[in-house]
Amino acid sequence: MDSALGPPEQMAAKRDELTPMMAQYHDLCARYDDAIVLFQVGDFYETFCGAAERTARLLEIALTSREDSTGEYPMAGIPIDNAESYIEDLLEAGYRVAVADQVEEPGETSGVVERAVTRVITPGTLTEDELLTGDDNNFVAAVARNGDRLGLALLDVSTGDFYATSATSDESIADEVSRFDPSEAVVGPDAAADPIPEECMVTPFDARAFDRERATEKLTTYFRNPDALLADTAEIRACGALLAYAEYVRGGEHEGERGEDADERVAAVFEGDDEQRLEYITQLTRYDPREYLLLDAVALRSLELFEPRAVHGRDDATLVGVLDETASALGGRKLRDWIRRPLLEPARIEARHDAVAELTGAVQRRERLHDRLREVYDLERLIGRISRERANARDLRSLRDTLAVVPDIREQLADADCERLRDLHGNLDPLADVRELIEDAVVEEPPIEITEGGIIAEGYDEDLDALRGTARDGEQWIEDLEDRERERTGIDSLKVGHNSVHGYYIEVTNPNLESVPDNYQRRQTLKNSERFVTPALKEREDEIVGARQRADEREYDLFCEVRREIAAEVERVQALADALATLDALVSLSTVAAQYDYCRPEILEREGRDGLEIDVEGGRHAVVERTQESFVPNDACLTTDRRLAVITGPNMSGKSTYMRQVAQIVLLAQVGSFVPARSARLTPVDRIFTRVGASDDIAGGRSTFMVEMDELATILREADEHSLVLLDEVGRGTSTADGMAIARAITEHIHDEVGATTLFATHHHPLTELADDLAAAFTLHFEVDEADGDVVFHHEIAPGAASGSYGVEVATAAGVPEPVVDRARELVADATEDEPEAGGEAETRVRARGEMADETDSGPASPATADGGDVPADVAAELRALDLAHLTPVEALTELDRLKRLLEA
Template sequence: MDSACGPPPEMADRREELTPMMGQYHDLCARYDDAIVLFQVGDFYETFCGAAERTARLLELTLTSREDSTGEYPMTGIPVDNAASYIDDLLEAGYRVAVADQVEEPGESPGVVERAVTRVITPGTLTEDELLASDDNNFVAALARTDDTHGLALLDVSTGDFLATSSTSSEAIADEISRFAPAEAIVGPGVDGALAPEACMVTPFDESVFERERAGELLADYFGDPDSLLAGDAEVRACGALLAYAEYARGGVEEDEDADSDGTIETGTQTTRLEYLTHLTRYDPREYLLLDAVALRSLELFEPRAVYGREEATLFGVLDETSSALGGRKLRDWLRRPLLEPARIDARLDAVEALTGDVRTREELTDLLRDVYDLERLIGRISRERANARDLRSLRDTLAVVPELRDRLEGVRDECDRLETLHANLDPLSDVRELIEDGLVADPPIEITEGGVIAEGYDDDLDELRETARDGKRWIDDLEESERERTGIDSLSVGYNSVHGYYIEVTNPNLESVPENYQRRQTLKNSERFVTPELKKREDEIVGAEERADEREYELFCEIRREIAAAVERVQGLASAVATLDALVSLSTVAAQYDYCRPEVIGRDEPRTLEIEGGRHPVVERTQESFVPNGARFADDRRLGIITGPNMSGKSTYMRQVAQIALLAQVGSFVPARSVRLTPLERIFTRVGASDDIAGGRSTFMVEMDELATILEEADERSLVLLDEVGRGTSTADGLAIAQAITEHLHDEVGATTLFATHHHPLTELTDDLEAAFTLHFETTQEDGEVVFHHDIAPGAADGSYGVSVATAAGVPEPVVERSRELVAEAGAESATERAGAGDGETAATDDAMTAADDATTGTTDAPSATDDATTATADGGDVPTDVAAELRALDLAHLTPVEALTELDRLKRLLEE
């Protein structure tokens, strides 16, 4: 346990000796010993002892001290009104924060002011707008396991989005967690916390909440019979545990809560209920196009590649023309989970097409949606009783837009069922809107306990109290003039301060004229302040009326807030409709502005088809002044494309372009192309780019092999596989052997739609033996010794890799370039002597070595015969013992995994070295 969490050790042994306030602090730290307790003392949240020392260092604050009858304690405080930024820093440092607020006003009861933890703030349970990204969900996850099934639950505490799924494959669950990128996760017994992404905080939590009976009871209390909502015990356990954790984070637990010494949070009886959690959605990952963490990164859905470095240089960035936070989150969800069913895809496409074709309607909707506040988080705060009057006015302002949204949809709603449904679901909530309009002033203050919130005429009792206060103030306003006339003191004035109340002030030279009924209240340097019995009476009336009015206003505000909270499901339904409309308008805006076309999506039972004419990379075309479109055509008899050509010619961009266009089509978006026709893909795999896992002890090559193993095990004929330069992390011979084995396996055994970009030129010869394989290359020429990239893709293999020319273009020093040319020329000459027709001068030596390695590992007719000679020639001119050559020929590379192939090659290499 971190010394900054838990009860301070210096207090633990003498709890009974502590002052009442420090005793409170000790008890709250003991109860929430997994967190730093922020303890409200007036206008500050204070920490003491070890927690104070730690927060002072982390937050760069001054460490002070507090002294009382029991000792002196280090102390650090942060202002209550500006706590969010400090809390964010504590979360970034890996801490949870328990906020202990004063739950009564000083003087309300004898003794120390009562404090209670009102919320526990963790990375996954944030609800503060200042700490949340407006256009993205902030999920907390729970993982449970029963036998061979993993259950996954995901909850956004700020919006109420609650999802559940399960799988017998731990890899599939890991992919789902990566897809949603939760900020935090709790794990049940027997679950490997490593399933969560590296950036996700894994929080130990009371294992009893994962018990089937307890989890089921809690779920039933919220949603009814869990067995009718969820599929199996694993999902019930995960969802129930996550609910318990969300309630714990809400705060307000009873005194029987405690925590184990290992830091695992134990829960007690909850006194709060999350009323805004009204829906639990169970989904099957197989209903959506699957994208694992590698694919999410490679396809730049949400995170930009370093080469661009800008947030907008992502697929989400180029599609995001949403006007509201609601629409942004909806669009992100669509990108995370592209659809599979053509009917659902076409429903979205119909709506996008209708809006794309009506410029005026689209622009008017965009303008109106800019005035929409974040309804999901607003109703969440309202239900948690944390909303202020301005939040309610924001809700009112949003509801005022809804009738106009309905009016603008009138002209297009008949064009597709989706827009018709949206029109029907745009509930204006007129009763809620009228309640806010009638009950609250137009521009209320932030504070809800100090008056000025409730509108005139809403409550007779409040109006009477206000009138009493106004009458008293009018009397006081007239008092100054009447007393001047009565006393003859022209400088007499009537004033007020919060300490002494109302007073009559007379300067020293006029004190002899003060009437007898004036009672001295305060003496100043140059004047005296007095009261009269009548003034005191009026003051009591005014102050009493104002205090009672403030109390009444707060009561009325809470009543209004509770009445709105009762409409939570209606508000959430409206929020969903507005979010969907905003996302559709965004897609149609992008389609119109950037010349996207409607894709044709055919039935999943139809033969495999992926045809793209004039396709463009949606991200890259926004970052460059010009972009060369390229097409693609895949079918059952044309499913594996081998792409060659030099670096910088566009191979990687082309592959990502194909995948992103297919993905966008399944999102229900128009796509950057002249035309697209496809059967829905069920999964996209990518092995693009070099990376390592130093912390995990894996080299770049091992990471590559692990990713390839996953692809070869899980891909099928409904998958799209992108491979870029596989096998370059080891020797040329090993790399070529692995690349060829993978190519053959994908073609013969997996059957996936595949694009394989490679510098292993001998792979292009595989098209002679693999009937569904074909070659592509990027057109490249040399002019005056310089390589020129045309970025046009064409059938056939490239005539070389132009490596030296690319090095020249990259700015490699001229002496190095010239020496490289000499070496290439020498290698080419040697190769030409040994074997005619080596090909391009720059690549002859490399291709010769690759071909020789290919011969050695596959037993082609060009290799020397083992039956005629005692030894077999190797790629570098050495000799291979006959037994090793025989083992090489016997290897069934098409049925070995990449790692197995590498292991065999390593074993044979060691035999040669013995």
């Protein structure tokens, strides 16, 4: 980013001409040249020159100007009291923000007030509640390469959640990045940003942080033996660099701490400065992606797990939207993590199902738990703020209020039957000592500020009580002073008052000035009165002010001491937070199961199974049934011997919904949830692949068809017999004949070579013949009724192929103008009359391709071209030589195009 005062080449020349304040601003902008510097001037954060023009435009605030000895220049500012909302807008616009606070009191310096950057705020390192979404994590990622291996680290700076993994392919790391959806990624010097999605901010960081030795040293300050904790050098480099970055952006955020420039901060990070350490990061979870059901970015979008596909879709029209009945932010994040990483191991899945089953059947207990969990504050972020020394007294009271409900929550689980709930009962540590400490030390309703007194309870500290007693005695003496002085002077209108400028005074109106005693000393003259002090009043005032000041200082010291004591229990608080989050997520799943008639799925062991079994009776789409007035349930039965379903039917009949509902039921079962069905039994799935919907990537130079082929190539390359594959309208981005050829070739390859369980929806009716040609293929269809030109969708699936596509009828229902519909009917009728009996030219071409693949060396007849002629011998030979099983879809299409040109030549 250019300096706020102009391009870099102009900076040195301008520096010597600036006023001291603007020189200070210029220096901070130069040190933090990748951020917008918010420069405190009184009660505002100001930006100047180029930065002012930029922020005024982005934030839609007034662009003013400032004039000094160097001339006039633009200025734009935001109020400090409302800075967070503006900072959020800057972050959403893709900027980092460096907050430069005044680190000196204006009245204590004769020159310009010194300012320093006390916080660097980036999208991935937010800790401010106002900028965070409570029910989801906010991750920052780091990627590092070591040889052919990529390491990925993910950290939520606000909660301390810390994960690490690695893989040998950029695609695998890209899938994990999509799964966790970080707001920011720190990339090592030898790792390209390819695995990072475009919407994620990519941040370059000091290359030293990714050095193996330095990364190990950094990790060792947090964890005893990082080499044993992590799998390889790539993970160590990513994790160590991420911790260094988190410490760097933390900077001097402690109250009253003097800020440092960027170079000093980086140096402090590498020197192991204990003040930079994030004490609440106590656990690092190393995981293998293969331990969970894998969901890539395409599947996450297609199945609408977290975001609706429709541009104007309802926020709750997602899987998490219908499942989330959690009562706390803790539970909301836990539930999202479960959906993000469904389980594979049947025993772990069953343990969650046991807990959901018990809570579903215990209505009063479930509702009582939900009510109590609503009183739980966000312990993870609370203890994070406490450990960072950013928590105020109200935060401590919130912690106390949460701990107060834990005994009742434990009591609700005291007689639990299932092992998972019994474990939670044992893990719900009420932290009685922490609760008692807060109750004893902090008043019930403390003020927000922690430096102005009124936060420490009476009786907690004798010295503080003595100081407060001195101040109260003095205040009482002054309250009695008015009566005494009126009696002594005979001035009935005499008043004793106080203001922040002149302190305590005795006020006498002008007509009574002759009665003023000799020991009164004039302090202030007003229009109708005079204000005086006496030596005794001045002495009492000094006592009161001194006692109050010392009391405020003592309160602040005591509060910091209490906060440190609580921070020392960070691991206990985090363990309690995890137990409460888990319980909240289980209560949410059981609430949904009870309210919407979900059933417990039977989870089958995979031992000895070559493929998958998915048997669902009366299955429903969890999201669609909640957004529609009615929903028609459907069965699904897929086994090793019947693993490829070719589904036909008109648009809007329910093909895509059906496929997604099967995938969602599988996913829900592996999350640990009950499922929307009458019954369900299934084998855990390793991975769900989807090729659903049409989209392009114009910015990336990819057409809709190319995007489709890329997604199909991934499926063919990575799916196996334990994968569930959804294919919707494969090949529709090209000509009908080529599309059917590609669709058939892909389907055959999945059936013969991959062995994945597959749901394939298509309008290419000739492809239903796959059920005759492939042993494990079968057909399903959605039937409709037609009456007087109108179509009625029943949304019921049945065996066999559909009788037609009803495209014109659907166009009519959609409101296409009648002349267009009539013309379409004419064209359909003409095409039907001209169609060969065998099923039409397109079908003949597809069959011809299938016959070619089945030819043997015994010498078949020459293949026929579309116009009835024979295929030239050289072209036929090339066709026979093609190794279709090892061609990607794009390569197959290229070959078809080349051979077609040979025929036309």
